[in-house]
Amino acid sequence: MRKRLCPQCKIANFYVLNKNGERRLVYVSIDFEVIPSKPNENLEGFDIETIYCLGCSWSGSPKRTVRY
Numbered sequence: 910m911r912k913r914l915c916p917q918c919k920i921a922n923f924y925v926l927n928k929n930g931e932r933r934l935v936y937v938s939i940d941f942e943v944i945p946s947k948p949n950e951n952l953e954g955f956d957i958e959t960i961y962c963l964g965c966s967w968s969g970s971p972k973r974t975v976r977y
Contacts, residue, residue: 913937913974915962922963925955935960937971
């Protein structure tokens with residue numbers, strides 16, 4: 910599956926947060942869908958409108974990610 914990349918450092922690894930500050934590792938599909946890195950996890954209760962890059966300080970909307 911093709912993944913979208915961070916606009917700053919060009920890696921595909923992101924995370925999302927919930928209200929308790931817990932992280933869930935995700936990636937963004939080519940269609941801007943936020944998908945958990947582990948197939949058995951779900952994103953219920955996590956804010957998928959803001960993603961955070963694991964490689965740099967970038968954070969923002971999945972729509973701001975770039976194509977590979």
